[in-house]
Amino acid sequence: AQKITQTQPGMFVQEKEAVTLDCTYDTSDPSYGLFWYKQPSSGEMIFLIYQGSYDQQNATEGRYSLNFQKARKSANLVISASQLGDSAMYFCAMREGRDDKIIFGKGTRLHILP
Amino acid sequence: EPEVTQTPSHQVTQMGQEVILRCVPISNHLYFYWYRQILGQKVEFLVSFYNNEISEKSEIFDDQFSVERPDGSNFTLKIRSTKLEDSAMYFCASSVGGGLGEKLFFGSGTQLSVL
Numbered sequence: 001a002q003k004i005t006q007t008q009p010g011m012f013v014q015e016k017e018a019v020t021l022d023c024t025y026d027t028s029d030p031s032y033g034l035f036w037y038k039q040p041s042s043g044e045m046i047f048l049i050y051q052g053s054y055d056q057q058n059a060t061e062g063r064y065s066l067n068f069q070k071a072r073k074s075a076n077l078v079i080s081a082s083q084l085g086d087s088a089m090y091f092c093a094m095r096e097g098r099d100d101k102i103i104f105g106k107g108t109r110l111h112i113l114p
Numbered sequence: 115e116p117e118v119t120q121t122p123s124h125q126v127t128q129m130g131q132e133v134i135l136r137c138v139p140i141s142n143h144l145y146f147y148w149y150r151q152i153l154g155q156k157v158e159f160l161v162s163f164y165n166n167e168i169s170e171k172s173e174i175f176d177d178q179f180s181v182e183r184p185d186g187s188n189f190t191l192k193i194r195s196t197k198l199e200d201s202a203m204y205f206c207a208s209s210v211g212g213g214l215g216e217k218l219f220f221g222s223g224t225q226l227s228v229l
Contacts, residue, residue, distance in 0.1 A: 033214040045157070045205060045220035052215055091157060100145060100169045100212045104157040 003027065004092050004105035012111045013082055020067070021077040021108045023092030031097030034075040036066065039089040039107070048090075051075060087112045116140045120206050120221035127196055128229055135191045135224045137206030146189045147207040147218060148181065150174070157205070163189065164212060196228045 005024045013019045025034065036048040051059045051066045059066045067076040079086055092105040119138040127133050139146050148160040161171045163181055180192045189208075193200055203225050207218040 031214060035217065037220075042222075043203065044222050045207075045218075047217045047219070050215050050217060089154065093157075095214060097214060100162040100164065101147065101159045101172075102218055103159055104149075106156045 003103055004094055006092055006105040006108050008108045009106075010109045010111070012113055014113050015084060016081055019079045019082050019086075019110065021079075021090050021092075021110065023075045023077065023105060025073050025075060025092070025094050027073075027094065027096050029096040029098065033095045034066070034068070035093040035095070035102060036064070036075075036077045037091045037093060037104075039091065040085075041088070045091075049077065082112050084112050084114060086110060116219075118206055118208055118219050118221035120204075120224050122224060123222065124225045124227070126227045126229065129198055130195050133193050133196055133226065135193075135204050135206075135226070137189045137191070137221055138187050139189055139206065139208030140219055141187070143208035143210050143219070145169075145209045145212050145216070146181075146183070147209075148191045149205045149207060149220075150202040151205065151223075152202045154203075160191070160204075169212075193226075196226075198228050201226055201228045 003026050032053045034051045038046045049061045049064045051068045058068050063080045065078045089107045089109050091107045093102045095102045121136045146163040151157045159172050161175045162169045178194045182190050203223045205223045206221045209216040
Protein backbone atom coordinates (compact mmCIF):
# COMPACT_ATOMS: atom_id res chain seq x y z
CA ALA A 1 0.00 0.00 0.00
CA GLN A 2 1.21 3.49 -0.80
CA LYS A 3 2.32 5.45 2.19
CA ILE A 4 2.32 8.80 0.44
CA THR A 5 -0.40 9.70 -2.02
CA GLN A 6 -0.36 12.71 -4.28
CA THR A 7 -3.52 12.65 -6.34
CA GLN A 8 -2.75 15.55 -8.68
CA PRO A 9 -0.35 14.44 -11.41
CA GLY A 10 -0.39 17.93 -12.92
CA MET A 11 -1.71 21.40 -12.18
CA PHE A 12 -1.91 24.64 -14.08
CA VAL A 13 -2.14 27.85 -12.08
CA GLN A 14 -2.13 31.49 -13.07
CA GLU A 15 0.84 33.52 -11.85
CA LYS A 16 0.26 35.34 -8.54
CA GLU A 17 -2.51 32.97 -7.51
CA ALA A 18 -2.17 30.74 -4.46
CA VAL A 19 -1.87 27.01 -5.10
CA THR A 20 -2.48 23.99 -2.91
CA LEU A 21 -0.75 20.71 -3.63
CA ASP A 22 -2.42 17.73 -2.00
CA CYS A 23 -0.71 15.03 -0.01
CA THR A 24 -2.14 12.28 2.15
CA TYR A 25 -0.11 9.76 4.07
CA ASP A 26 -0.56 6.49 5.85
CA THR A 27 1.29 5.40 8.95
CA SER A 28 0.56 3.68 12.23
CA ASP A 29 3.63 5.21 13.85
CA PRO A 30 2.64 8.11 16.14
CA SER A 31 6.00 9.73 15.50
CA TYR A 32 6.68 10.84 11.94
CA GLY A 33 7.87 13.76 9.89
CA LEU A 34 6.53 15.18 6.66
CA PHE A 35 8.60 16.96 4.02
CA TRP A 36 8.05 18.74 0.75
CA TYR A 37 10.72 18.87 -1.93
CA LYS A 38 10.79 20.79 -5.21
CA GLN A 39 12.42 19.41 -8.35
CA PRO A 40 12.81 21.99 -11.12
CA SER A 41 13.52 20.97 -14.70
CA SER A 42 17.24 21.07 -13.93
CA GLY A 43 16.69 17.97 -11.80
CA GLU A 44 17.99 18.81 -8.35
CA MET A 45 15.90 18.09 -5.27
CA ILE A 46 15.33 21.16 -3.12
CA PHE A 47 13.98 20.96 0.42
CA LEU A 48 11.06 23.32 1.04
CA ILE A 49 9.39 22.66 4.36
CA TYR A 50 9.05 20.19 7.24
CA GLN A 51 6.26 19.31 9.67
CA GLY A 52 6.63 16.99 12.64
CA SER A 53 3.71 14.87 13.82
CA TYR A 54 3.82 16.46 17.26
CA ASP A 55 4.09 20.02 16.03
CA GLN A 56 1.13 22.03 17.20
CA GLN A 57 1.35 24.72 14.56
CA ASN A 58 1.48 24.45 10.80
CA ALA A 59 4.95 24.97 9.40
CA THR A 60 5.70 28.04 7.31
CA GLU A 61 8.77 28.99 5.27
CA GLY A 62 8.40 32.22 3.37
CA ARG A 63 5.75 31.72 0.67
CA TYR A 64 5.39 28.05 1.60
CA SER A 65 3.09 26.76 4.30
CA LEU A 66 2.04 23.26 5.19
CA ASN A 67 -1.63 22.68 5.96
CA PHE A 68 -1.30 19.81 8.41
CA GLN A 69 -4.52 18.01 9.27
CA LYS A 70 -3.46 15.13 11.45
CA ALA A 71 -6.85 13.46 11.83
CA ARG A 72 -7.26 13.38 8.05
CA LYS A 73 -3.64 12.37 7.56
CA SER A 74 -3.09 15.15 5.10
CA ALA A 75 -0.16 17.51 4.65
CA ASN A 76 -0.96 19.86 1.82
CA LEU A 77 1.59 22.36 0.57
CA VAL A 78 0.32 25.88 0.02
CA ILE A 79 2.30 28.28 -2.14
CA SER A 80 1.13 31.85 -1.86
CA ALA A 81 1.48 34.37 -4.69
CA SER A 82 2.88 31.86 -7.17
CA GLN A 83 5.73 32.86 -9.47
CA LEU A 84 6.89 31.53 -12.82
CA GLY A 85 9.91 30.03 -11.06
CA ASP A 86 7.59 27.83 -9.02
CA SER A 87 6.99 25.69 -12.11
CA ALA A 88 8.47 22.34 -11.09
CA MET A 89 7.71 18.87 -9.79
CA TYR A 90 6.75 18.80 -6.12
CA PHE A 91 7.20 15.77 -3.94
CA CYS A 92 5.61 15.05 -0.59
CA ALA A 93 7.68 12.74 1.61
CA MET A 94 7.56 11.10 5.03
CA ARG A 95 9.92 9.65 7.56
CA GLU A 96 8.48 7.32 10.19
CA GLY A 97 9.97 7.46 13.66
CA ARG A 98 11.85 4.18 13.48
CA ASP A 99 13.36 4.76 10.04
CA ASP A 100 16.35 6.57 8.60
CA LYS A 101 14.89 6.78 5.14
CA ILE A 102 12.44 9.28 3.70
CA ILE A 103 9.87 7.87 1.28
CA PHE A 104 8.41 9.97 -1.49
CA GLY A 105 5.08 10.27 -3.21
CA LYS A 106 4.75 10.21 -6.98
CA GLY A 107 4.82 13.97 -7.25
CA THR A 108 2.72 16.76 -8.73
CA ARG A 109 3.92 18.71 -11.73
CA LEU A 110 3.02 22.36 -11.26
CA HIS A 111 2.87 24.74 -14.21
CA ILE A 112 2.62 28.47 -13.50
CA LEU A 113 1.07 30.40 -16.37
CA PRO A 114 2.03 34.02 -17.12
CA GLU B 115 26.88 26.75 0.94
CA PRO B 116 28.08 23.15 1.30
CA GLU B 117 26.64 20.73 -1.20
CA VAL B 118 26.55 17.07 -2.10
CA THR B 119 28.66 16.40 -5.19
CA GLN B 120 28.02 13.54 -7.60
CA THR B 121 30.17 12.32 -10.45
CA PRO B 122 29.78 11.67 -13.28
CA SER B 123 26.67 13.63 -14.22
CA HIS B 124 25.96 11.15 -17.00
CA GLN B 125 27.15 7.56 -17.39
CA VAL B 126 26.51 5.33 -20.36
CA THR B 127 27.26 1.64 -20.06
CA GLN B 128 26.58 -1.65 -21.78
CA MET B 129 24.25 -4.16 -20.23
CA GLY B 130 26.17 -6.55 -17.99
CA GLN B 131 28.92 -4.08 -17.19
CA GLU B 132 29.79 -2.86 -13.73
CA VAL B 133 29.32 0.79 -12.87
CA ILE B 134 30.37 2.83 -9.88
CA LEU B 135 28.55 6.04 -9.08
CA ARG B 136 30.42 8.43 -6.86
CA CYS B 137 29.27 10.93 -4.28
CA VAL B 138 30.94 13.30 -1.88
CA PRO B 139 28.45 14.06 0.93
CA ILE B 140 28.57 17.23 2.97
CA SER B 141 31.55 16.97 5.26
CA ASN B 142 29.91 17.00 8.70
CA HIS B 143 27.03 14.74 7.69
CA LEU B 144 26.79 11.26 9.15
CA TYR B 145 23.93 9.63 7.24
CA PHE B 146 24.15 8.82 3.56
CA TYR B 147 21.55 7.66 1.09
CA TRP B 148 21.04 6.56 -2.49
CA TYR B 149 17.77 7.09 -4.31
CA ARG B 150 16.82 6.56 -7.92
CA GLN B 151 14.28 8.19 -10.20
CA ILE B 152 13.15 6.60 -13.45
CA LEU B 153 12.08 8.99 -16.22
CA GLY B 154 11.32 11.89 -13.86
CA GLN B 155 8.78 9.88 -11.96
CA LYS B 156 8.73 8.66 -8.38
CA VAL B 157 11.88 9.01 -6.29
CA GLU B 158 12.64 5.55 -4.92
CA PHE B 159 14.71 4.78 -1.84
CA LEU B 160 17.57 2.34 -2.35
CA VAL B 161 19.75 2.33 0.74
CA SER B 162 20.80 4.28 3.80
CA PHE B 163 24.25 4.09 5.38
CA TYR B 164 25.42 5.10 8.81
CA ASN B 165 28.48 4.33 10.89
CA ASN B 166 30.08 2.41 8.03
CA GLU B 167 27.24 0.02 7.52
CA ILE B 168 23.91 -0.24 5.78
CA SER B 169 21.13 0.85 8.11
CA GLU B 170 18.21 0.22 5.75
CA LYS B 171 17.71 -1.03 2.23
CA SER B 172 14.77 -1.46 -0.07
CA GLU B 173 13.69 -4.45 -2.15
CA ILE B 174 15.32 -2.79 -5.15
CA PHE B 175 18.72 -2.97 -3.46
CA ASP B 176 19.46 -6.60 -4.25
CA ASP B 177 22.77 -8.48 -4.49
CA GLN B 178 23.69 -6.56 -7.63
CA PHE B 179 24.03 -3.38 -5.62
CA SER B 180 26.59 -2.45 -3.02
CA VAL B 181 27.67 0.70 -1.26
CA GLU B 182 30.95 1.70 0.22
CA ARG B 183 32.55 4.58 2.00
CA PRO B 184 36.17 3.91 0.99
CA ASP B 185 37.61 6.96 2.74
CA GLY B 186 36.43 9.87 4.86
CA SER B 187 34.81 11.76 2.02
CA ASN B 188 33.48 9.49 -0.73
CA PHE B 189 30.34 7.38 -0.80
CA THR B 190 29.88 5.03 -3.75
CA LEU B 191 27.13 2.94 -5.26
CA LYS B 192 28.23 -0.05 -7.32
CA ILE B 193 26.02 -2.00 -9.68
CA ARG B 194 27.80 -5.25 -10.52
CA SER B 195 26.05 -6.31 -13.70
CA THR B 196 23.81 -3.62 -15.09
CA LYS B 197 20.41 -4.36 -16.60
CA LEU B 198 18.37 -2.24 -18.97
CA GLU B 199 15.95 -1.48 -16.15
CA ASP B 200 18.75 0.06 -14.09
CA SER B 201 18.60 3.08 -16.39
CA ALA B 202 17.59 5.95 -14.12
CA MET B 203 18.76 9.10 -12.40
CA TYR B 204 20.61 8.13 -9.24
CA PHE B 205 20.65 10.65 -6.42
CA CYS B 206 23.01 10.64 -3.49
CA ALA B 207 21.85 12.42 -0.34
CA SER B 208 23.20 13.10 3.10
CA SER B 209 21.94 14.41 6.42
CA VAL B 210 23.56 15.59 9.60
CA GLY B 211 21.73 13.07 11.74
CA GLY B 212 19.01 10.47 11.54
CA GLY B 213 16.41 12.29 13.60
CA LEU B 214 12.84 12.69 12.55
CA GLY B 215 13.20 16.22 11.22
CA GLU B 216 16.59 15.85 9.61
CA LYS B 217 16.25 16.95 6.03
CA LEU B 218 18.15 15.27 3.26
CA PHE B 219 20.48 17.29 1.08
CA PHE B 220 20.58 15.88 -2.43
CA GLY B 221 23.24 15.93 -5.08
CA SER B 222 22.47 16.83 -8.69
CA GLY B 223 22.29 13.19 -9.68
CA THR B 224 23.97 10.81 -12.10
CA GLN B 225 21.92 9.86 -15.14
CA LEU B 226 22.72 6.21 -15.84
CA SER B 227 21.89 4.89 -19.29
CA VAL B 228 22.24 1.13 -19.83
CA LEU B 229 22.33 0.09 -23.49
